[in-house]
Amino acid sequence: MDFDALISGLDRHTLDGITRGSIYALVALGYTMVYGVMKLINFAHSEVFMVGTWTVLGVYTVLGVTAGAGIGMVIAATLLALLAAMLASAGTALAVERIAYRPLRKKGAPPLIFLITGIGCSLVLVEIFGQVLRVVFGRPFGRVTVNIPSVLETKTVFTIPGLDLAVSNTRILIIVGAIVMMLALDTFVNKSRLGRGVRAVAQDADTASLMGVNRERVIMLVFVLGGAMAGVAALLYTVQYDITKFDIGFIIGLKAFTAAVLGGIGNLRGALVGGLFLGIVEVYASAIWDSSWTNVYAFVVLVVILMFRPTGLLGESLGKARA
C-alpha cells in the first residue's frame, strides 16, 4: 500500500480518473437509456462502441491523414471521424434493435431471451471484426491490437498554477466533449417533444401508446441516441489511446454498465456521476495498490454503494425526469 503515491500525485490521478470516467459515462448512456425505456440491459452496446473505434480508423485511412498533419486537416479529420463514428455506432445499435430485439418483442419473448440475445449479438460482432473481416480484407482486421494514427497530437495547453499539473489538448477535448454531449442529450430528453415521448414510454409504455406515442419509434430513438453517444466515446477513446482491437468494447462496456448501475440505471445524470466516480476510484485505487486489481476495486465499490443505495447514487428515473 502506497498512500504517498496517491497523495503526492493526487491532481494527476484525479485528471486521469476524470478522463477515464468521461468515456465510461458516454458509453453508460447507451445502457441507461435502453434500460429506462425497455428494462433491458443491451449487452451488445459494448460492440457498438467497438464499431465506432474502427470507423475512426477507417476515416483516417481513407483521408490518408497521419500524425503531424496541418491544423486544418486535423480539425477536419477529427470532425469527420466524429460524425462517421456517431453514424456507424448509431447504425449498429439500430441494426441490433431491428434484427435481434424487434422480432423477439413482436413475439413477446421473456426478458431472459433478450439478455441472451444481446450477449449473442455482442459475440457475433466481436467475431466479425476478429475473424470474418480478417478473412475478407486481411490486416488490419484480426485479433490483434491495431494502431490508430494520433492525428491530434498530445500537447500541453496550460499548466494549472500551484499544482504544476499539465493539462493536454486531448484531455480537454475528452472532458469537455463528454460533458457537452451529456448536457445536449439531457436537454433533448427533458425539453424536446421527442424527448417527452421517451420519458412517457419510460414511465408507462401502455399509457403512453394510448396517448399517441409511437413506442416502436421511441425505442428506435433511444438505440440511435445511445449508439451516437458510444460513437462520440469511441472517437474520444482513440484520441487518448490511439488503439483499437476486436474485443476492445468488452471491458469498457462492462465498466460503463457498472457506471450506469452505480449512478442509478435509467438515469441520464446518474450515468455521468457513476462514470466519473468509477473512473476516479479506479485510478486512485490503482495508485495505492496496482493496476492488476482494477476490476476488483471497481466491483467492490459497486457492491458497497449498492448496499447503502440499492438504486444507485442518483436513483432510477429516466421517466421521472428530475430537473
Next chain:
Amino acid sequence: MIRSTKTWQAVALTAVAGLALSACGTTDTGGSAGGDEGGADCNFKIAAMGALSGPNASIVVPSVDGAQLALDQWDGGDCEVTLERFDTEGDPAKATPVATQIAGDESFIGVIGGAFSGETRATKTIYQDGGIPMISQSATATDLTQDDPVEVFHRLVPYDDYQGAAIAKYLLDEVGATKVFVVDNSEAYGEPLADRVEETLGDSMVARDKTEVGQTDFAPTISKMETAEPDAIMYGGYIAEAAPLLKQIRDAGIDAPFIGGDGLYGADFGNAVGEAGEGAVVMCPCAPIEGDSTFAADFEEAYGGAPGAYAAEGFDAMTIFLKALEDGARTRAEVQEFVSGYTGDGLSKSIAFDENGDVPQDQVSYWAYKNEGGTLTPEVEVKPEG
C-alpha cells in the same frame, strides 16, 4: 413466420448433426491411424500447440513453421508423419481441452509446445497422464522444470531465472541504469520474470508496478513513473499490452530506454508499437542463426519471410521426434525414452536434456535485439553469469 421458425430449426439440426458427425470423424481417424494397420508401422501425428492466432501469434507461428520445415525436409521412407496445429490463443483454459484431445488420440506420439508457460503449466499433467512426450520451443517459466517437473516435459530454451538475470545485466552493463522501473503483467510468464529482474537489480530498481492482461489504459502506472523518474523501464509481458503501455510512456514524455523479455520477440512487435517503440530492446534466448546453415534460406523460400521467433527451436523439436522414429521408436513410451536420452547438435544449440527436461544452461546465450524501424535487429550478446 412459422416458415422461418422451421428454417431455423432445420439450420440448428443440421449444425448439431454436423458437429456430431465431425466428432465421430475425428475419433475414427484416431482409432485407425494408430499404428500397425496399412503399409508402414510408423504413420504418426505430431501436435503443435500454441497461440496460432491473436495478438501474440507472431511469437509462436514461426516456430511451428520451423517444425513443418523440418518435417518437409525429412526423408522418412514409408513413414507418413503429419504435423497438426492446435490453436490455443495462448490461453490455458483453451489449451486444456486441446491437450485432452491430443492425449486421448493414440496416433499422436509427440507434442511440440506448449508455446507459452501458462498453457504449458495447465496441460503438462494431462500429457504426463497420457505418457506423451512434449518438447517446448519457447515456454520459459522457471517452475515448469524447477518446482514441479514432469517426466514428459522437455524444453529447448533456458528458464526465466537466466533470462531475468540477462535483462538485469544488460540494464546495468549496457544501459548503465541505476533507477529501473519494473512493470509486469501479473501472469505466469511476466511476473516471475520481473521478480527475477528485481532480485538481480537490487538497489538499482527504483519502483515496481503490476498491470493486467488485456489492460489498455496505463495512466496510474505512468504517473508512478513520472514520480519515480526512472532511467530505464523493464516490462515483463507480451506484445498485446506492451504496445499501448509503451505508447503511453512516450506520450507522457518519458524517454527512458524500454526493455522486455522474449514475450515481445515477435515480428508483430515493431508494427504494434509503431514509432513509440523505436529503440526498444527485446531480450531473447535465441541467437541469430549462423550463416553456414541453409535454414534461413529454406525457411524464407517456404514461408516468404525470414525465420521469426523460435523458428530454429521449432525445427529442432521436430527433428528430435523424427530421429526417434528413425531410431525405431513406435510407441509413446519409446519416443519418450529416446527424447529424454537425446544428445546432439541442434540448429539453435547443442541439445541434451537433464533429468528435469532442461537443456544445459551454460549452452545458452542471450541476445539483446533492438527495434530499428520496425525490425528486431541483433544488438549484443549477454551472458547472464560471469
